Amino acid sequence: xxxxILVMQVFSGFSLFSVLVLMALGLTIVFGLMGVINxxxxxxMAMGSYMTYVTSVVFQRYFPDxxxxxxxxxxxxxxxxxxxFGFLLERCFIRFMxxxxxxxxxxxxxxxxxxxxxxxxxxxxxxxSVPTVQWLQGAWKVTEGLELPLNRIFIIGLTLVIAxxxxxxxxxxxxGLRIRAVTQNRAMAGAAGINxxxxxxxxxxxxxxxxxxAGSSFTMLASTGPVSxxxxxxxxxxxxxxxxxxxxxxTFLSAFAIGQTQISLEYLTTGSMAKAITLLVVIVLLFxxxxxxxxxxxxx
Amino acid sequence: xHNEKRRLIKHALLLGAFSLLPFSLVSQxxxxxxxxGIIHSLTGTMAMSEASVVDAEKLAIEEINASGGxxxxxxxxxxxxxxxxxxxFAEKARKLLENDHVAATFGAYTSASRKxxxxxxxxxxxxxxxxxxxxxxxxxxxxxxxxxxxxxQTLAAVTWLMANKGKSVYLVGSDYIWPRTxxxxxxxxxxxxxxxxxxxxxxxxxxxxxxxxxxxxxxxxPDIVLSTIVGGSNVAFYKQLKAAGIDSSNQTLMAxxxxxxxxxxxxxxxxxxxxTCMSYFQSLKNPVNEKFVAAFKARYGKKRVVxxxxxxxxxxxxxxxxxxxxxGSFDVPAVIAASSELTLDxxxxxxxxxxxxxxxxxxxxxxxxxxxxxxxxxxxSAPIEPNPFPKL
Numbered sequence: 292x293x294x295x296i297l298v299m300q301v302f303s304g305f306s307l308f309s310v311l312v313l314m315a316l317g318l319t320i321v322f323g324l325m326g327v328i329n330x331x332x333x334x335x336m337a338m339g340s341y342m343t344y345v346t347s348v349v350f351q352r353y354f355p356d357x358x359x360x361x362x363x364x365x366x367x368x369x370x371x372x373x374x375x376f377g378f379l380l381e382r383c384f385i386r387f388m389x390x391x392x393x394x395x396x397x398x399x400x401x402x403x404x405x406x407x408x409x410x411x412x413x414x415x416x417x418x419x420s421v422p423t424v425q426w427l428q429g430a431w432k433v434t435e436g437l438e439l440p441l442n443r444i445f446i447i448g449l450t451l452v453i454a455x456x457x458x459x460x461x462x463x464x465x466x467g468l469r470i471r472a473v474t475q476n477r478a479m480a481g482a483a484g485i486n487x488x489x490x491x492x493x494x495x496x497x498x499x500x501x502x503x504x505a506g507s508s509f510t511m512l513a514s515t516g517p518v519s520x521x522x523x524x525x526x527x528x529x530x531x532x533x534x535x536x537x538x539x540x541x542t543f544l545s546a547f548a549i550g551q552t553q554i555s556l557e558y559l560t561t562g563s564m565a566k567a568i569t570l571l572v573v574i575v576l577l578f579x580x581x582x583x584x585x586x587x588x589x590x591x
Numbered sequence: 592x593h594n595e596k597r598r599l600i601k602h603a604l605l606l607g608a609f610s611l612l613p614f615s616l617v618s619q620x621x622x623x624x625x626x627x628g629i630i631h632s633l634t635g636t637m638a639m640s641e642a643s644v645v646d647a648e649k650l651a652i653e654e655i656n657a658s659g660g661x662x663x664x665x666x667x668x669x670x671x672x673x674x675x676x677x678x679x680f681a682e683k684a685r686k687l688l689e690n691d692h693v694a695a696t697f698g699a700y701t702s703a704s705r706k707x708x709x710x711x712x713x714x715x716x717x718x719x720x721x722x723x724x725x726x727x728x729x730x731x732x733x734x735x736x737x738x739x740x741x742x743x744q745t746l747a748a749v750t751w752l753m754a755n756k757g758k759s760v761y762l763v764g765s766d767y768i769w770p771r772t773x774x775x776x777x778x779x780x781x782x783x784x785x786x787x788x789x790x791x792x793x794x795x796x797x798x799x800x801x802x803x804x805x806x807x808x809x810x811x812x813p814d815i816v817l818s819t820i821v822g823g824s825n826v827a828f829y830k831q832l833k834a835a836g837i838d839s840s841n842q843t844l845m846a847x848x849x850x851x852x853x854x855x856x857x858x859x860x861x862x863x864x865x866x867t868c869m870s871y872f873q874s875l876k877n878p879v880n881e882k883f884v885a886a887f888k889a890r891y892g893k894k895r896v897v898x899x900x901x902x903x904x905x906x907x908x909x910x911x912x913x914x915x916x917x918x919g920s921f922d923v924p925a926v927i928a929a930s931s932e933l934t935l936d937x938x939x940x941x942x943x944x945x946x947x948x949x950x951x952x953x954x955x956x957x958x959x960x961x962x963x964x965x966x967x968x969x970x971x972s973a974p975i976e977p978n979p980f981p982k983l
Contacts, residue, residue, distance in 0.1 A: 293810070296806055299802075299809075303802035303803060416642040417639050417856055418823060418857075419856065421858075428834070429836065440834035440836075442830075512799060512800075512827055513799035513823070514824075514825075514827060514857075515826075516639055517638070517639075518823070519823060522797045522799050522823065523799075553800070554800075554802065557800075557804065561794075562766070562793055562795065563793045563794060565803075
């Protein structure tokens with residue numbers, strides 16, 4: 292292995308890390324607060340991807356001169372739409388199922404099937420092609436043999452920004468304070484005058500919005516089709532469970548560990564083997580630490 | 592009590608009357624229609640590829656009906672959804688054969704779904720037309736294969752690549768039966784022709800992370816990359832290749848599972864200049880194909896494109912019609928007997944059913960993908976005799 296390849300491999304590991312963090316962030320927050328396992332998380336990502344697609348079509352048709360900007364707007368649109376959808380979902384659907392974790396599992400899984408079919412009806416069964424904007428195409432040539440893809444650099448940057456924003460929101464804002472209070476002790480927070488129902492709705496919507504952003508940025512890496520969400524779901528769950536389901540820091544570390552391990556193993560073995568070995572390692576570690584890497588102390 | 596009983600009887604009578612209704616309609620209809628089955632995934636992962644194959648089959652049926660049907664009968668297609676699930680395929684195939692008594696069935700797409708329905712068709716003495724290019728190594732009395740088998744696609748492609756593009760090959764594919772078998776054949780053929788395999792990689796179906804594979808390709812510096820990646824993974828693979836600075840200007844790549852249909856999903860800009868090998872491309876210039884493409888676009892919309900399995904499925908319906916007319920009956924054994932050595936002017940040019948193995952004599956064509964998402968043909972073989980069990 293030459294030095295160039297080594298650098299590119301480490302970079303790939305960071306890239307996969309950022310992708311995994313984007314996927315898992317929304318799910319961690321929702322699960323941590325409400326104990327809701329959202330099986331439709333993948334479809335919410337797909338919704339974000341489709342919103343980006345719609346934005347690109349609108350730009351192509353009405354503002355072809357500003358095509359270079361569509362992607363930034365697309366991310367925004369994806370966030371707003373999935374946030375709103377998540378809010379409605381919580382109010383009309385999820386909130387009737389609190390304290391019934393198995394039922395939510397089934398209900399959100401059903402929802403994911405409904406959404407898949409909806410995408411199929413609206414956008415057709417085939418994948419849609421979402422164009423990558425000009426300034427994110429190609430690679431940054433550091434030296435002759437060392438090339439770093441621009442879209443991956445962008446995703447790493449985006450992840451850092453989003454993670455920073457989520458951190459500030461949770462730990463430096465009044466909303467964040469309420470969310471943390473409800474997470475730690477729902478009854479006590481309610482008694483102290485926090486409207487826990489509203490906190491639930493906003494948090495769930497935020498989780499969905501983050502899924503939307505993830506889906507939107509993945510249009511540069513992967514396909515956008517009715518079942519695209521399924522591609523992400525398993526990886527997302529592994530990261531969240533391995534990290535400890537209530538811990539943001541755990542999610543970060545687990546994404547980092549899984550990302551680097553998988554990328555290195557892919558290089559040394561084949562893609563399928565790498566996935567199998569990574570899963571095996573995760574299972575063994577969970578055997579010794581059933582609550583994941585970081586188990587937050589939470590009163591239920 | 593008395594009242595309830597009377598109501599029960601009334602309901603029973605009503606139900607009985609209703610159940611008679613469709614039967615009488617059917618028996619009336621039976622006189623001038625013939626049922627055929629269409630079995631593809633309309634939901635689930637494979638819907639992406641299979642839904643448009645159904646469109647092509649329906650188009651052929653509509654065309655035949657408009658021009659008078661088969662033996663004076665209108666074709667009535669019964670469409671079943673295999674739902675990307677192999678046991679469902681088998682179940683629906685049984686339904687088509689045992690309940691609907693279809694004269695022939697067009698369908699199955701993945702090798703897994705074909706393997707699932709094969710015993711059902713053999714047991715019920717049914718007839719299936721299978722439209723996809725596949726790995727070969729199969730021969731069934733109940734199936735007529737209208738797609739290419741390995742010697743007409745993979746082996747033809749490898750031979751051409753060895754002669755024209757270089758000797759070292761990197762194999763990369765999705766992890767299931769078709770890519771693994773195809774690569775086994777490709778490896779044998781490459782080594783026999785003095786080439787070498789410098790890498791072989793498989794990724795799970797639906798995989799979206801290709802950066803390590805791409806780095807491995809960069810490190811191995813092969814003359815040729817041979818890709819058997821399928822489905823949504825293709826989009827990820829080509830987008831990430833391009834982002835990593837690999838394109839047709841610095842790497843020869845041949846895709847064995849990318850038709851014009853996939854190109855629209857991947858985005859032609861990510862594929863321009865790469866090679867593909869199929870029997871059929873939309874851009875082929877011949878009157879049958881021009882008529883087919885025009886009819887397809889008129890029926891389903893200007894933006895739609897046509898790929899190899901769709902053309903093979905369209906051909907299958909006409910092939911069945913011709914065999915039925917030659918046999919003078921819809922009887923399955925008679926139709927199969929009449930199919931032997933049958934020729935047809937198909938969109939891909941003249942094809943002929945092989946006398947023994949139920950595959951077609953086909954041409955292999957190699958082309959480069961252009962910026963419009965169409966394929967410019969650069970090589971065309973003579974018709975190749977199908978040989979599903981090639982000796983290597």
